[in-house]
Amino acid sequence: MKIEANKVVKIIYELEIGNENDREMLEIVEDDEPMVFIQGMSGLPEAFEAQINGLQAGDEFKFSVEAAEGYGDPDPEAIIDFPIENFKIEDGKIPEGMLEIGNMIPFSNEDGNKMNGRIIEITEETVILDFNHPLAGQNMHFSGKVLSVRDATKEEIAHGHVHGEGGVVH
Numbered sequence: 001m002k003i004e005a006n007k008v009v010k011i012i013y014e015l016e017i018g019n020e021n022d023r024e025m026l027e028i029v030e031d032d033e034p035m036v037f038i039q040g041m042s043g044l045p046e047a048f049e050a051q052i053n054g055l056q057a058g059d060e061f062k063f064s065v066e067a068a069e070g071y072g073d074p075d076p077e078a079i080i081d082f083p084i085e086n087f088k089i090e091d092g093k094i095p096e097g098m099l100e101i102g103n104m105i106p107f108s109n110e111d112g113n114k115m116n117g118r119i120i121e122i123t124e125e126t127v128i129l130d131f132n133h134p135l136a137g138q139n140m141h142f143s144g145k146v147l148s149v150r151d152a153t154k155e156e157i158a159h160g161h162v163h164g165e166g167g168v169v170h
């Protein structure tokens with residue numbers, strides 16, 4: 001069975017970021033905790049899904065996704081200042097350990113969508129958060145293997161996520 005839309009795909013991979021001569025290993029996903037997703041609904045860049053489309057269990061892959069086809073360039077408007085007062089949420093105090101460079105702070109926007117902002121700067125008055133995807137502006141280099149491919153159930157397609165092993169249990 002080949003990978004195409006609405007198939008549940010299980011893969012292992014290594015992800016490096018950077019340029020040809022200056023790469024950094026970012027993530028290693030191995031057999032003990034493979035990545036599972038529905039092709040076409042993975043939330044991954046289209047360029048990633050296009051590269052693995054047509055592969056089947058046992059096939060190996062190795063390809064790069066340039067930043068522009070990946071998560072795009074960082075958007076300067078996604079870097080937002082908040083008054084430090086906003087973070088005094090525990091009896092008028094800032095919860096211990098909350099405000100540290102690099103921490104991810106969960107927010108909901110007006111539509112109720114959840115998004116994470118990464119703290120990039122803290123001053124006496126403000127906290128500056130970056131809502132760009134952590135991989136925005138990065139060239140990504142994947143190598144890995146397809147472990148299995150199966151049909152998604154009607155329920156999985158309706159929910160937009162995988163059920164059972166490696167997926168959502170509910």
Ligand SMILES: [Zn+2]
Pocket residue numbers: 155156159161163168170
């Ligand atoms: Zn579900």
